[in-house]
Amino acid sequence: MRIYDRELKRAYRWLAAGKYTRVIRFLLPKIPSYRQVSSFYAVLGRAYLENGLVSDADFYLKRGLALDPDHLEIRQCLAVNHLKRKDTASAVKAWIEILDDYPEDKISSNGLKALKKLSKPGTQERFLEKFNPRRFLPAMPFVLPNWAPAAVLILIAVITGISLRKPIASILSSIGTGKAKRPGTEIFIQFGKDIAQTDENVLLPMSEEEINRIIKKARHHFDNYEDNSARHELNKILSSNIAESTREEVNGLAKLLAESEFNSLETAYTYKDVASNPKLYEDCWIKWSGVPVNVEFRDDSIAFDFLVGYEDGRVLEGSVPVTVPFLAVMEPLTLELLAKVEVNGSSFRLVAKTLHFQRQ
Structure with a gap:
């Protein structure tokens, strides 16, 4: 899809980098300015599709299709959105109509072939539960990840002979054993004895044993990237009678926690x-x-x-x-x-x- 508008190009790069929520938040306020631009709805609709919000994706993709009925990428996205809704009949219909207009479109052809193979009972249901939508979507342009500049600097440091032997050995050792630790885990290791202090004027007075139990629970969530659960456990610690030195370390840990996404929130707090x-x-x-x-x-x-x-x-x-x-x-x-x-x-x-x- 060719995009010439500067703002849409920016959103498209974020889309290619997997920053779907950022795309949505960036484009939604701009609807009045782009209400007659089909490529705007193509980008916004795909961001919703990639984020798993199929109703919103359907709404905006159809808006774009109404403006440009021949827009190939919008039609391909709508076909995949039908699959996400488990509506295989509509997906097949969409792909057949695309091939009528674009006989060389391999994406639609591959989609039809994939569904034809699902003849045994139960196979279609399993496919719809686990299929990778990107198999049937147009490829996005490659965008350098955020860590790429840092990787280049490390490479330069190695080439120029800066002494990085110990850090590299540690990293390689972790990779080799399959036990690479998440940055920040070392803060949990620093917690030791005397982490509690006598103070009953707190929300959750605890013994040292109780605090250590919650720290262990928080670390489990942290190591498994269950950051919302980890933050809840850390809040319990911060509301307890912990020593000030431990409180500072816990606050430092909290800053390392990532924001939750719509489809990856692991908790259900009411x-x-x-x-x-x-x-x-x-x-x-x-x-x-x-x-x-x-x-x-x-x-x-x-x-x-x-x-x-x-x-x-x-x-x-x-x-x-x-x-x-x-x-x-x-x-x-x-x-x-x-x-x-x-x-x-x-x-x-x-x-x-x-x-x-x-x-x-």
Whole structure:
């Protein structure tokens, strides 16, 4: 797909680098400016598709197709989106129509061949559960990963004879044994005795044994990149009677934790969980469904009250203020929200990262 617009080129590079949430947040506020540009919807729709948000992908890809019915990449993405919805009949129809217009399109041809092989009972269901969508999507341009410049500098250092023998030996040793440790794990190793101090004026008074048990649990989550779970355990430690030196180390660990993504959030903290003790969920990520009300648009952000659990209009779990630190089109639909918990005293608010309007 050829893109000439500077802003769209920027978003396309992020898309190629796998930064789907960034693409969505960057493009959503620009819909009024690009509402007649099919390639805009191609990029936005594919970002939603890659992020696993099939309803949003379908909505924006179809908008783009209405503007340009012959747009090959949009049609290919829609075919894959049908597969993601487990609608093989629509995927086959889409690929056949593409081949009628583009007989040499290998992607659509490969898609049809793949489905024809699924003749045995149960094979189609297993395929739809585990298939790699990128097999049937146009290849993205190669983008150098963020660590590439650092790798080049290390290579130069080795060539010029800077003494890196010990670090390299350590890395190779870890790779060779299959036990490469995540950066930051060494901080857990530094925790020793005398990590508790006598102070009952804390949220969670604990014995040294209890603190060590939670540290062990936090390390398990950290080593397995379950960062939201790790942050919850670290919050427990920070709310306890730990020594100040340990508190500083725990705060340092918390800074190494990554943000959660819509499809990789490993926890399911409820409104009741967070409301019962917000401090234990500070900076944790939640994914809740509900209805936004009292929507207020500001210069570069949006604010609203979120009625959690009220999507069917019957059960209200609670109401919480939300800030969206970017502009977006707010649709009159049920909203699924990925957001970070911010604590203010005994109350909390949410800072949104991803808005997913449920269109069906």
